Amino acid sequence: MNRIRAVARRELNAYFDSPIAYVFLTVFFVAALFTFFNINAFFSRGVADLRGLFDSIPFLMVLLVPALTMRLWAEETRQGTFEMLVTLPARDRELVLGKFLASWGLLAIGLALTLILPFTVSFMGDLDWGPVIGGYVGALLLGAAYLAVGQFVSATTENQILAFILAMVVCFVLYGIGVDAFTNLLPDRTAALFRSLGTGSRFESIARGVIDLRDLAYYASISGFFLAASVATLKIRRWA
Amino acid sequence: MGRISSLLLTLALAGLNLVAFNLLLDGFSGARVDLTEERLYSISPATKRIVRSLEDDVTIYGYFSQRTHPQLAPLVPQVADLLEEYAALSGGRVHVEIIDPGEDESAAEEARERFGVEMMPFRMASKYEAGVVNAYFSVVLRYGDQYERYGFRDLIRVEPLPDGNFDVRLRNLEYDLTRALKKVVYSFRGSEELFERVESPMRLTLLASEGLPEIFQEIPEAVRTAAAELQEKGGEKFLFRELDPSTDDALADEMYRKYQAAPMSVGFFGGESFYLYGFLETEDRVEQLYLADEGISAATVREAIEDALRRQAPGFLKTVGLVVPEPELPEELMRQLQMQGQRLPQPPPEFEQVRRLLELDYQIASVDLNDAAGVPTEVDTLVVLRPENLPDRALYHLDQYLMRGGRVILCGGAFSAKLDAQGLRVDAVESGLDDWLSHLGVTIEKTLVLDDRNQSMLIPQTQMTALGPMRTFALEPYPYLVAVQEEGLVNDQLARAVGAVGLYWSSPISLDEERLAAQELNSMELLRSSERSWVDDDTTAISFVDYEVPEEGTEPQLLAVALTGRFESYFNEREIPAREILPAMDAGEAPPSTDVALTRSPETRLVVVSDADFLSDFVATTIGTTEGGFFEENLIFMQNLIDWTNLDNDMIGIRSRGAALRRLAPRESGKGMIEALNYAVPALVLLGLATLRWSRRRNVRPVVAPRPLGTIHSSGRTEG
Numbered sequence: 001m002n003r004i005r006a007v008a009r010r011e012l013n014a015y016f017d018s019p020i021a022y023v024f025l026t027v028f029f030v031a032a033l034f035t036f037f038n039i040n041a042f043f044s045r046g047v048a049d050l051r052g053l054f055d056s057i058p059f060l061m062v063l064l065v066p067a068l069t070m071r072l073w074a075e076e077t078r079q080g081t082f083e084m085l086v087t088l089p090a091r092d093r094e095l096v097l098g099k100f101l102a103s104w105g106l107l108a109i110g111l112a113l114t115l116i117l118p119f120t121v122s123f124m125g126d127l128d129w130g131p132v133i134g135g136y137v138g139a140l141l142l143g144a145a146y147l148a149v150g151q152f153v154s155a156t157t158e159n160q161i162l163a164f165i166l167a168m169v170v171c172f173v174l175y176g177i178g179v180d181a182f183t184n185l186l187p188d189r190t191a192a193l194f195r196s197l198g199t200g201s202r203f204e205s206i207a208r209g210v211i212d213l214r215d216l217a218y219y220a221s222i223s224g225f226f227l228a229a230s231v232a233t234l235k236i237r238r239w240a
Numbered sequence: 241m242g243r244i245s246s247l248l249l250t251l252a253l254a255g256l257n258l259v260a261f262n263l264l265l266d267g268f269s270g271a272r273v274d275l276t277e278e279r280l281y282s283i284s285p286a287t288k289r290i291v292r293s294l295e296d297d298v299t300i301y302g303y304f305s306q307r308t309h310p311q312l313a314p315l316v317p318q319v320a321d322l323l324e325e326y327a328a329l330s331g332g333r334v335h336v337e338i339i340d341p342g343e344d345e346s347a348a349e350e351a352r353e354r355f356g357v358e359m360m361p362f363r364m365a366s367k368y369e370a371g372v373v374n375a376y377f378s379v380v381l382r383y384g385d386q387y388e389r390y391g392f393r394d395l396i397r398v399e400p401l402p403d404g405n406f407d408v409r410l411r412n413l414e415y416d417l418t419r420a421l422k423k424v425v426y427s428f429r430g431s432e433e434l435f436e437r438v439e440s441p442m443r444l445t446l447l448a449s450e451g452l453p454e455i456f457q458e459i460p461e462a463v464r465t466a467a468a469e470l471q472e473k474g475g476e477k478f479l480f481r482e483l484d485p486s487t488d489d490a491l492a493d494e495m496y497r498k499y500q501a502a503p504m505s506v507g508f509f510g511g512e513s514f515y516l517y518g519f520l521e522t523e524d525r526v527e528q529l530y531l532a533d534e535g536i537s538a539a540t541v542r543e544a545i546e547d548a549l550r551r552q553a554p555g556f557l558k559t560v561g562l563v564v565p566e567p568e569l570p571e572e573l574m575r576q577l578q579m580q581g582q583r584l585p586q587p588p589p590e591f592e593q594v595r596r597l598l599e600l601d602y603q604i605a606s607v608d609l610n611d612a613a614g615v616p617t618e619v620d621t622l623v624v625l626r627p628e629n630l631p632d633r634a635l636y637h638l639d640q641y642l643m644r645g646g647r648v649i650l651c652g653g654a655f656s657a658k659l660d661a662q663g664l665r666v667d668a669v670e671s672g673l674d675d676w677l678s679h680l681g682v683t684i685e686k687t688l689v690l691d692d693r694n695q696s697m698l699i700p701q702t703q704m705t706a707l708g709p710m711r712t713f714a715l716e717p718y719p720y721l722v723a724v725q726e727e728g729l730v731n732d733q734l735a736r737a738v739g740a741v742g743l744y745w746s747s748p749i750s751l752d753e754e755r756l757a758a759q760e761l762n763s764m765e766l767l768r769s770s771e772r773s774w775v776d777d778d779t780t781a782i783s784f785v786d787y788e789v790p791e792e793g794t795e796p797q798l799l800a801v802a803l804t805g806r807f808e809s810y811f812n813e814r815e816i817p818a819r820e821i822l823p824a825m826d827a828g829e830a831p832p833s834t835d836v837a838l839t840r841s842p843e844t845r846l847v848v849v850s851d852a853d854f855l856s857d858f859v860a861t862t863i864g865t866t867e868g869g870f871f872e873e874n875l876i877f878m879q880n881l882i883d884w885t886n887l888d889n890d891m892i893g894i895r896s897r898g899a900a901l902r903r904l905a906p907r908e909s910g911k912g913m914i915e916a917l918n919y920a921v922p923a924l925v926l927l928g929l930a931t932l933r934w935s936r937r938r939n940v941r942p943v944v945a946p947r948p949l950g951t952i953h954s955s956g957r958t959e960g
Contacts, residue, residue: 016933022926022930025926026923026926029922029923029926030919033918033922037915037918043904043911043915046904047904048904113922113926114922116917116918116921116922117918120914120917120918121904124904124905124914125904125905126739128276128277128278129275129277130274130275130276131275131276133275134275180310180311180313180314183310183313191313192317195314196266201314208276208280208281209274209276209280209281210272210273210274210275210276210281211272211273211275212271212272213265213271213272214262214265214266214271217261217265221258221259221261221262224258225254225255225258228251228254229251232247232248232250235247236244236247239243239244240244
């Protein structure tokens with residue numbers, strides 16, 4: 001546990017020592033606020049809720065989360081610190097978990113920066129906080145899944161750009177299989193299955209304000225699987 | 241390589257396990273937390289209670305096409321899940337069948353023949369498919385040979401989005417289903433079940449003097465006969481006692497304290513005084529029988545008692561008596577048609593929509609206050625919409641209904657709007673109730689309420705363009721359409737939960753605290769206009785949209801109030817208006833009235849709303865249902881009022897939830913400021929974070945102090 005924490009702290013420091021953290025956080029909150037106010041037209045809609053934010057979060061994360069994970073392992077490989085890291089007393093899964101927690105922490109900071117919105121809305125109207133809490137919980141879970149995917153992709157390559165694009169593609173596919181535009185092309189039974197596999201449709205369910213064990217299990221499974229796959233990749237790279 | 245392949249195998253197996261685990265969980269819907277304020281996605285306690293209390297089988301059919309509109313497809317499982325929950329709750333009473341009539345000719349035939357379920361055409365506009373898809377989207381609830389059908393429009397709410405798309409959501413299906421269950425099940429209950437459903441016994445107290453005036457002498461016997469019949473049916477559930485306070489001063493005192501029953505006398509002749517009262521009591525309600533009437537027979541007494549029982553036992557459909565103005569043609573049209581020698585058409589009714597919508601929840605009885613028999617005893621709540629020039633006798637019937645313990649909801653202000661060939665017109669309305677209301681302590685002022693917080697109205701405008709004048713429409717704020725929101729919804733349970741109520745061309749209500757106190761009435765404010773509201777009596781100004789909020793004299797105006805307590809009759813010590821005499825019998829003098837007014841009501845409830853337009857067909861078809869209109873919310877408010885007067889809180893909670901959009905408080909200015917602030921705060925936080933980190937880093941001393949050049953030896957690395 002201590003070692004996980006140490007790895008997480010090292011990674012989080014690394015984020016903030018480079019401009020990555022600041023660029024990510026700025027882009028994240030500006031993009032979130034811009035879609036909320038301008039694209040989803042909060043004022044002219046005139047309804048006191050945060051759908052304008054949460055509707056765009058799954059897509060926003062597909063674009064931005066890979067930027068957090070692309071360097072997690074690719075950078076170590078490129079700088080040649082990979083060998084050093086894997087010979088440290090920390091075990092592979094501690095390294096993976098530590099890096100995961102660091103990136104999750106940064107994402108949480110990004111989400112926290114948008115917390116100004118619910119306060120604004122509750123000041124202007126009678127806001128139901130349930131869907132807001134649900135929305136943020138859902139966003140954290142969704143982010144965790146994407147971060148796990150991103151870390152796995154990063155572990156398989158030493159090219160950051162490749163890691164970024166690949167992670168984006170995988171996240172997009174996971175998101176896309178659940179959206180209506182895609183499921184409409186399928187026969188209904190299959191469509192229902194794909195809807196339940198998509199990351200976005202699960203998120204919508206939580207963002208309504210209903211936290212269902214099934215949705216939690218779904219996100220935990222995705223995150224768990226890709227983190228395990230990252231550990232496996234590290235092992236294979238070491239053995240190879 | 242063996243290690244690698246076994247590792248990959250482990251990973252693959254773990255993945256499969258996770259998939260299996262998720263599939264296994266999929267059927268498990270119990271573990272969830274509903275965080276929404278109104279528990280929007282959970283079955284309400286009222287539904288649970290009603291579903292569990294079902295005594296006969298109910299079948300709910302869901303007619304859905306497999307191939308349906310893409311935006312409806314995700315809603316089908318939601319509906320199906322809810323239906324299954326009903327089935328699970330009912331312990332086998334509710335059967336659910338999900339049917340795709342598109343797949344099954346005979347099912348389609350049956351759906352059409354039996355329930356009138358048809359396919360609906362939905363327009364599609366996706367990238368891959370365009371055109372129209374015909375699909376089923378209906379729910380039918382069947383009970384015996386009765387059924388209720390819910391089509392697409394009843395089930396779905398479509399909200400336009402700024403990007404031109406539509407947001408498609410389920411309306412309040414649980415409310416629709418539960419109220420249908422409640423109605424369908426309750427209306428089937430016959431009077432033989434009455435006593436089974438009453439929990440505590442009901443007691444009838446007859447106060448009758450020995451020496452009754454001749455015309456009333458038969459009445460005590462009629463009451464006794466009715467009581468004997470009911471005792472036979474109800475056994476211990478029905479108690480009867482007969483008392484004569486006229487010979488027993490102590491008893492007279494007690495009866496006065498308990499029921500405020502004072503000796504009565506016929507008309508203004510003074511005559512000898514006597515007692516003739518009937519009180520029906522259960523644990524939480526007292527009602528008064530109207531006995532001092534020649535027409536009373538054992539049968540009418542029994543009916544009145546059964547009606548009272550039905551009111552007080554749970555599980556019976558409530559009867560709402562609706563008093564609406566006699567529909568009439570606009571004068572001008574009438575004159576025109578008469579001049580042309582045409583037959584006059586049937587005038588359109590003014591409150592047909594609200595009647596139709598209330599019929600979904602209640603038994604609706606049309607009540608004519610001029611009817612010689614007064615308000616029927618079966619009426620649980622009397623809703624009077626825009627009373628106009630009520631004759632004295634009608635007023636007497638209304639008064640005596642309240643005195644019996646009836647519940648009254650009175651809607652009507654000093655003005656009412658009409659749309660005719662000349663455009664919008666607002667006319668003064670004389671209700672004929674002014675004296676009656678002020679006797680109770682309520683005055684509806686003869687002015688109009690204007691409010692800066694209002695609904696906009698589409699106003700025709702003529703614009704000069706290069707091509708000549710052009711007529712356009714623009715949404716303009718219109719101060720006579722008062723949008724009651726937030727702090728204006730004074731009462732939490734009845735009003736606040738609705739989200740908003742729109743009152744149109746309403747008048748301010750003022751309360752006479754002294755009169756209220758004299759009768760020991762409690763008043764409960766329900767609706768108020770905003771701080772920036774004022775009054776005006778100039779009805780010619782109503783077609784102007786340009787307005788300015790006056791500098792002075794703006795204050796919230798009371799627009800709806802509920803009174804509870806024991807009301808004093810307006811006809812106490814006033815002459816009772818004579819019965820209407822049929823013209824054929826009009827042989828000289830009308831005979832003197834033999835009516836004896838009830839002078840004090842038992843504990844009951846009266847609601848006054850200073851507007852009736854808010855529920856009128858005019859509003860329901862125009863401003864109430866266009867963008868920003870409040871008709872839907874107004875209806876919920878009315879249903880809440882009806883349920884509240886009946887002490888029936890079951891549906892109040894479910895009805896309102898999710899129905900009202902949570903609207904932003906309207907504001908014209910400061911939007912840019914708010915938006916800028918929302919960017920500034922996170923930016924500052926981020927800047928703070930960066931500064932903090934930077935300063936911390938500067939203060940951190942390197943673990944190993946730099947040594948002067950040239951003195952580096954070899955050891956540095958290994959100790960770190």
